[in-house]
Amino acid sequence: MNLDSIEEILQAHAGGVISITKATESIKNLSYEDIGFARVDHSRAERQGFPEVIFGQGKTKEQILSIFEKLVARAPNVLITRTNAEVFGVIRNVCTDAEWHEAAKLICLRRDNTELGVGEIAVVTAGTSDIPIAEEAALTAETMGNSVNRIWDAGVAGIHRILSEREILQNSRVVIVVAGMEGALPSVVGGLVKVPVIAVPTSIGYGASFGGVAALLGMLNSCASNVTVVNIDNGFGAGFTASLINRKWQSE
Amino acid sequence: MNLDSIEEILQAHAGGVISITKATESIKNLSYEDIGFARVDHSRAERQGFPEVIFGQGKTKEQILSIFEKLVARAPNVLITRTNAEVFGVIRNVCTDAEWHEAAKLICLRRDNTELGVGEIAVVTAGTSDIPIAEEAALTAETMGNSVNRIWDAGVAGIHRILSEREILQNSRVVIVVAGMEGALPSVVGGLVKVPVIAVPTSIGYGASFGGVAALLGMLNSCASNVTVVNIDNGFGAGFTASLINRKWQSE
Amino acid sequence: MNLDSIEEILQAHAGGVISITKATESIKNLSYEDIGFARVDHSRAERQGFPEVIFGQGKTKEQILSIFEKLVARAPNVLITRTNAEVFGVIRNVCTDAEWHEAAKLICLRRDNTELGVGEIAVVTAGTSDIPIAEEAALTAETMGNSVNRIWDAGVAGIHRILSEREILQNSRVVIVVAGMEGALPSVVGGLVKVPVIAVPTSIGYGASFGGVAALLGMLNSCASNVTVVNIDNGFGAGFTASLINRKWQSE
C-alpha cells in the first residue's frame, strides 16, 4: 500500500485500514527519513524527476556518503554540490557512474536523461573567473533535464560581446547571468530579453567588492524589471529555479 | 514601412530602400522616443501585451503626465508605480478610466483584459503591514493578464495559517511571498511547493530590521532551493517577473 | 570561620573579630583568586551546583591548565569550552575522568550528576552542520544537571520535520534552537510552544550569510514573542541560560 499524501492517510485511517499509530508514523515517514545527524527529505523529489541534492559544505565525508546511499536507492539523478575530489573518491567506490566536475566542485549522478524543459536555458558570465559558479548552475539545470547554452566572458565593459549573442539570449526561456565586481550584466541582459533573468552575484573581485556584496547590491537594484537574485555564489539555486521556470506546466 | 529590427534596417539600407542617415536614425528610433528629460522605451512592450510602466518616485507631476501621454497613445495597459493621489488627479483629467489604488500607491489603466497566463499566481504576506507591497505585486500581475490569489497575514509564528492554504499554493504556477521582519516565510513556502517562489522583503519592522535588510538577508540565505529575491519593497518587480514565468512560452 | 558575604565581614569587623586590613582582604578574596594572568572567580558557582567554566579560546595550554587546577580543587563539575584535543591531552594528565567531546570542542568533567531541573530542555538544529554548536549547548545543560532532548536537522524548508516533533517541544520547559543561513527556525518553534525559546545563530552559510549575521538578524526580528537571542555560535551561553530557566526556583 502506497500512502503518499496526508489525505490518503487520513482516509485510510478513517476507513480502519490503518491504526492511529500507523497513521502518525506514515505522516512522519512521508516527508523524510531520519538517519541520526540528518533527516533525508524524499517527499517532493522522487516522483517529479528532480535530482536529489546534497549540500556538501560543512558535512563530513562519512555524512555525505551515508546520505548519498539513502538517496541513490530511490532517485536516478543525484547532485552533491560544494564538495571536493576526496569525497568523490568515496562516492565512486559505491557508484562508478558518478561524475566529478572539477571547476564547479560538484559530483553528479545522471541516470535519467529525459528532456523536461519547454525551451532552452542560457547561462552567461561576465568574466572568466565567474565560470565555476556558472558551471554549477549549468550542470544543475542539465541534471534536471534541460538543454543549456553557455556564454562565457561577456562583461559590460566590452558591450559588443553580449550584444553579439542576442539571438541565443532571445531564444531562451530563462537566462541565468553570473557576474562579480559591479554586477552590471544582468541589467543589460534583462533589457535585451522578455523572459525572466536570474542574477547570480559572485565573490569575484577585490577591495570594495566585499566578497560579492557590490555585485549583489547592483543586481538587487537593477533597473530591469525582470531580474531576480540569488545568494552570492549560489549557482545551484539559480540552476534549480531556472529549471522550475522552464518546466512544462501541469504536465508532469 | 515598418522597420522593427536591426536586421530589417540593414537589409533595407543594403537594398537601397533607405539612406545611411535614415538607417542610423531608424536604429535610434527603434528603441525609444526622446522627450528631453526622458527616453521613452517602446521597443519591447508594445507587441507583447506587457503594460507600459512609469516608475513615479523622483519624477515631477509634469514629467509623469508627459510620459504617460506618450505611452497611452500606443499601449492599452499602463501602470504608474510609487506615485500619489495628486498625480492621479492630473492623470484622470486626460484619461478617465485610469484607477487609483491607495494602498499600493499605484495608478493603473487597463483596457486589454486578455488572460495571458498558463496558471495562477499566488501572492502571500507574512503580516497585515506587508499588504501594500503585496498589492503592488498583485495589481501588476493582474494588469499583465494574470489571475491572482491573495493570502494575507500568514506569518510563520502561527504556522497553521500558511499550512491551511497549502492547496492554493500547490496549484499555483508561481508564488510571490512578501515579508518583513525576519523574512522567514519564503523558506517555508518554498518547501511546500514545486514551483518558483519570488521573495519580496519589506521595510516593515523596527530596530535591527534595518529597513528591510534583515528580511532581505534571510531570503537570500533561504535553505529552500526555489527562492529568488527582489529589492526591498519591490512588489512591482515581483509581479512583473511572476507574469513572465506564468506566460505561455513561444505562443505570443 | 566562613565569611561569605560583605554583611558578615562588616559585622565581624564591627565586632572586633577581624582587623580592618583583614576585612579589606576578605572582601577581595570573597569573589576571586588572583593567579597573575587571571582572576579566578569562585564566588557564585560553588554553592549552587553550577559547573566552573573556562573559555578556552585565546588562552595558552599552560594558562588553561593552571586555571583548571584551581577550579577542580573546589568544584565537582568543570567545563572547558572552545578548546582542542591538545589541551585535552594536558588536562587528562591531571584528571583522568575528564571527557573530550570532539564535535563540540569541549572538555567536560562531571563528578556530580544530581538532577537539578524542573523539566526537560529540548535542543533543536536546522541543519546537520549546526550540530557542533548544538552539542555545546546540550553538554553544558547536561553538566548543569538537566535532562536534554536532541532534535537534529529539522529546518523550515521541510516543515514536516519540525512539526512531527511537536510533542517533545511542547513538553519542554525551555527550547534551544540552533540555526544558520536564514535563521527562521526559532520563529516557527516559538509559535509552537508556550515556553521561552533561546535562539543561537550559527556561522553556517556562505555569501550573504556574513558569518552568521543573516541568521542573527532574522532571530532578533522574530515575529514570535518568546524568542531571545545569544551571540553567533554561542552554544554555551544558550545551554547555561536554559539551565537557569529550568532550575527549581528558591530551592537551591
Next chain:
Amino acid sequence: MNLDSIEEILQAHAGGVISITKATESIKNLSYEDIGFARVDHSRAERQGFPEVIFGQGKTKEQILSIFEKLVARAPNVLITRTNAEVFGVIRNVCTDAEWHEAAKLICLRRDNTELGVGEIAVVTAGTSDIPIAEEAALTAETMGNSVNRIWDAGVAGIHRILSEREILQNSRVVIVVAGMEGALPSVVGGLVKVPVIAVPTSIGYGASFGGVAALLGMLNSCASNVTVVNIDNGFGAGFTASLINRKWQSE
C-alpha cells in the same frame, strides 16, 4: 463539541462524527480567525492566561479596532503596543476600562489580575531616557500576572547606583535590563545574579550608537553567561519572555 487538537479532530473523523470537509475546516479554524486583512490567532493564548497582543505599528486605526474587538470577546487581558493616543480614543469608545500609558505608548486592558509568577521580575534602566521601553516591558509583565520592581537610571558610569540595588536584583526570578549607548549594564547585572537576564538595547544615543546597534552588539558580546538579548527597543518581547520564565511550570 469542542475540537481543540488535531488528534481530537482525527479521531472524530475516524469515528464518523465529522465529515472530511468538516475535519479540514476544523483544523483551519483551530488556530486562527480570518478577518480579511488579518488572521487573528487565538489558539495558544486563551486557555493560558496570556494576554492577547496587537502590535500597533503599521496598522490603521480601523484595523486595530477590528482586531481588538475579536480579541476582547474571548480574552480578559489585551495589550496594544506601539500605538498612540488617537487609537486609544477609538478603543475607549468600545471598552471604557482600557488604560493608556503615555510613556510606553501602550494600551492595556486588564480584567484578570491573578498572580501567575513564582517570583518577582526586576526591570532596570541605564538612563532616564530608557524608561519608556522599560515601561513597555514592565506593563507587559504585569498584565501577564507578575509582580515587577522598577530600578531606573542605574548606568555603569556611576557603578554605586546599581550595586546599591543588589538585594532586589538577587531576589528576582528574572531580570530585564534596558540600556542604550554602550549597553554595558546587562553584563554587570549578569555578574551579580544567578538568574536569567534579558537585555533590551534601546535606540537612545547619538553618533556611533547607530540607533541602538552599539548597545545591541555590546549585549550580544556580553562576558556574562546568563544574558540573552531581544531586538532594539523590544520591551514587549522582554516582558513577555520574562513572564514565561517566571511562570510556575506545569501548574497551569
Next chain:
Amino acid sequence: MNLDSIEEILQAHAGGVISITKATESIKNLSYEDIGFARVDHSRAERQGFPEVIFGQGKTKEQILSIFEKLVARAPNVLITRTNAEVFGVIRNVCTDAEWHEAAKLICLRRDNTELGVGEIAVVTAGTSDIPIAEEAALTAETMGNSVNRIWDAGVAGIHRILSEREILQNSRVVIVVAGMEGALPSVVGGLVKVPVIAVPTSIGYGASFGGVAALLGMLNSCASNVTVVNIDNGFGAGFTASLINRKWQSE
C-alpha cells in the same frame, strides 16, 4: 609689490625689502583671508580662470553672503552649490547678474566666458531622476569655461539608448556619468570611449540602494579601466575635475 610665492617672500626678506614680521604675515595672507567663521582661500583660483566656489550646505544665509562678497571682489566667476532660493534672494540684492538654477540648487555668477577647454565634455545620466546632480556637474564645467553635451536618461536596461549616442561620447575629451540604482552605466560608457570617465553615484533608488551605496560600490568595482569615482551626489566635484582634465596643459 605683489608677493605671491614663498620664494619671493624669502628673497624679499633676505634683500631687506620686508621685515621678518611682514614676511610672516605675507606668508599667511598669501593663501587665505580670515573673516572669523571662515578662512577664504584665494590662492589658487584667481589667476587661473577657476570660479570661486562656496559649498552652501551647513552655512547660514549671512555666512554665504559674507563669503560671496569677498569672492566677487576678486573673481569674475563664482559658484554657490547646494543652496536654495532664499539664499539667491539675498545674493541677487548685491549682484543682479547672478543666476539661479532650480534643478541643480546652484547659484552661478558668470562674467568671464572665455573658452578654456581643449575638447568637449559629455554629461550622461542613467535616469530622469539623476538630472539635478548632472546639471550641477554640467553648470560647474560651463562656468569653468567648457563646452558641455547633455545626454539624459540612457540607462543600461535599454542599452540602445546609450549606444545611439556613441558618436558624441567618442568625440568628448572626458565623460561624466551620473547614475543611481545599480550604477552600471559608467562601465558601459567606459568600454565605449578611450578617455577618462568620471562616475557620479546618486542617492536615487530605494531599499537596498542604501542612499547611493549600491551605485557607489558598482562604480568602484567597474571592470572598465578608465573609470574613477566621486562621492555620492557630488556633481560639483565631477564637473570641476573634468574641467581640469579638459584644460589645455601649461598654457594658462
Next chain:
Amino acid sequence: MNLDSIEEILQAHAGGVISITKATESIKNLSYEDIGFARVDHSRAERQGFPEVIFGQGKTKEQILSIFEKLVARAPNVLITRTNAEVFGVIRNVCTDAEWHEAAKLICLRRDNTELGVGEIAVVTAGTSDIPIAEEAALTAETMGNSVNRIWDAGVAGIHRILSEREILQNSRVVIVVAGMEGALPSVVGGLVKVPVIAVPTSIGYGASFGGVAALLGMLNSCASNVTVVNIDNGFGAGFTASLINRKWQSE
C-alpha cells in the same frame, strides 16, 4: 558629621558611632540622590571644581529643570548640553544668570571662574560647519576653568591655513580637533605638536560620509600616534577630557 568615603563609614560603624542601617544608607547616599526618574550623581563633581552636567537630549523640560535644581543647590558651575531655547526659558526663570549659547545648543551657569589649568587648550575646526560642535567643546573647557584658543576653518585642502597657526598649537597643553568629511585634520595637527590631540568627528558631510562615520574611521586610523577619538559630534566629551589633561596634577 561628614561621611564621604566608604572607609570613613566603615570606621564610624566599627566605632559604634553609626548603626548598621545608617552605614548602609550612607554608602548609598554617598554617590547619588534618587529623584524617581533619575539618580543624580554628586560624588565626584562637588569637591573638584568640575561643573555638574545634564545631557539634555531625550529628557523632558520638567525632568531637566528638576535635575538642574538639585545640582545648582550644590555646585557653582552647571552645564546643560544638547538642549534648546525652550528649556532655557524654563531654566532662566529659576536662575537668571544662566547663559544660552545658540550655536552649541548649550546652557551654561558659571559662578566660579577660578583658572584651573596648567596651560592652554586649542580648539580647531576643519570647516565653518563644524563650529557648533567645537563651541560645545570650548564652552565646556572654559566652564571647567580653562583658557581656550579657537581656530576655525583650517581644513587640510588649504594646508597653509593650519600651518600658519602652528605657534598657537605648539603652545597648547592639549589640542581638540573637530572635523567632518574625511576627518584628516587631526593627523596633520598630531604631527605638528607634542601634546595629546583629541579628535572629534562631526556629522558634517553628505553621501559616503554616512553621518560622520567616514571622519570617525579616518581619525581612528590616524597615522599620528598622539590622537585619541570621541564619539561623533561629542564636543562635550572632548572638552571634558581636555580639561582633565590640562588640570594640575595632585594639586586640587
Next chain:
Amino acid sequence: MNLDSIEEILQAHAGGVISITKATESIKNLSYEDIGFARVDHSRAERQGFPEVIFGQGKTKEQILSIFEKLVARAPNVLITRTNAEVFGVIRNVCTDAEWHEAAKLICLRRDNTELGVGEIAVVTAGTSDIPIAEEAALTAETMGNSVNRIWDAGVAGIHRILSEREILQNSRVVIVVAGMEGALPSVVGGLVKVPVIAVPTSIGYGASFGGVAALLGMLNSCASNVTVVNIDNGFGAGFTASLINRKWQSE
C-alpha cells in the same frame, strides 16, 4: 580588406562587397576573439598605443598564457597584473623580454617606448607599505608611454615631507596618491596642485581600517575638489586613467 568600424561594414555590405553573414561575423570579430573561456578584446587597444592588459587574479596559469599569446601577436606592450612568479616562469618561456616586478606582482612586456604624454605623472605614497600598489600604478603609466616621478613615504603626520616635494607635484599633469589608514594625503595634495588627483586607497592598516574602507571613505569625502577615487588597491586603474588624462588630445 580592413573592416574596423561598424560604419565601414555597413557600407561594405550595402555596396555588395560583403554578404550579410559576413557582415554579421565581422561586427562580432571587430571587438573580440573568442577562445572558449575568454573573449579577448582587441578593439580599442591596438591602434592607440595602449598596452593590452590581463587581470591575472582568478585565472589559471594556462588561461593567462593562452590569452597572453593572443595579445602579444598584435600588441607591442602587454601587462599582466595581480599575478605571481610562477606565471612569470611560464610567460618567460614564450617571451624572453618580459619583465617581472616583484613588489607590484606584475609582468610587463614593453617593446614600444614612444613617449605619449604631454606632461609628467607623479605617484605619491603615504607610507612604505603602500609602495607595491604605487608601483603597479607607476609601471602601468610607464608602459603606456609616460614619464613618472615617484615620491614615497610622505604621509600627513609629518607634513613637511610632502610640502618639500611641492615643486614636483606642481609640475605634474596629473598626480596619483596612494594611501592606506586614514587616507588623508590626497586631500592635502589636492590642495597643493591645480591638476586632477587620482586617489588610491590601500588595504594597509589594521582594526578599524577594515581592509581599506577607512581610507576609501576618507578619499570619497575629500574636501579638495579635484580628487577622484578608484577601488581599494587598484593601482592599475589609477595608472591607466592618469595616462589617458596625460595623453595629447586628438593627436593619436
Next chain:
Amino acid sequence: MNLDSIEEILQAHAGGVISITKATESIKNLSYEDIGFARVDHSRAERQGFPEVIFGQGKTKEQILSIFEKLVARAPNVLITRTNAEVFGVIRNVCTDAEWHEAAKLICLRRDNTELGVGEIAVVTAGTSDIPIAEEAALTAETMGNSVNRIWDAGVAGIHRILSEREILQNSRVVIVVAGMEGALPSVVGGLVKVPVIAVPTSIGYGASFGGVAALLGMLNSCASNVTVVNIDNGFGAGFTASLINRKWQSE
C-alpha cells in the same frame, strides 16, 4: 651650526650665512631623512626623550633594519612594534641590548631610563586574552619614562575584581583600559576616577564582536565623560598618548 627651526634658517639666510639652496635643503632635512623607501622622521623625537618608533607590520626585515640603524644613531630609546622573532634576530646582531617581548610582539631598546612622568599610569585588561595588547601599551609607556601598574583580568561580569583595585586606579594620572567583547570596562573605570581614561578595544571575541567592532562602538558610546578611544588593538597609541598626558608640562 645647528639649524633646527624654520625661523633660524630664515634668519641665517637673511644674514647671508647660508645660500638659498642651502636654506631650502635645510628645511627639508630638518624634518626627515630620505632613505629611498622611507622618510625617517627625526624632528620631534630627539630632544624630547620620546623613543623613536618603527611600525613593523607591512615592512620587510631589511627595511626595518635599515630604518632602525638610522634611528639608533641618534636616539637612546627605540621601539619596533608589531614585529616578530625573526626580525629580532636581525636587530640583535647589530644591537645586543635590544629586548624581545614575545606577548606584545615588540622589540625595545632602552638606554635612557630617566623618569619623565608626574604620576603613575595604570593599565587594566578585561580578560586574560587582552594582555598582549595591554603589554604593548605598558611597554611603550615604560620606554617613554613612565612608571606603570598592571591590573589584568578585571572584566565587568565579576565587578568586584575592578572595584578591589580602586585605590591604584584613583592614584593614577591616567588609566588605559584594554577590553574586547562588549568593551564595557572603560565606562566603569571612567566612573571611578577623575583622570583621563584611554580605551583600547581589542579584537578578542567571536561572532558579533566583528573583530573588535562591538568593543570599539561600546567605548565610543561610553556614558562616562572622560573616555577617549584609539583604534582596535592599538596598544602603542594608548601608551604613547598616556605618556604625553603624564608628562610634566613645559619642563622639557
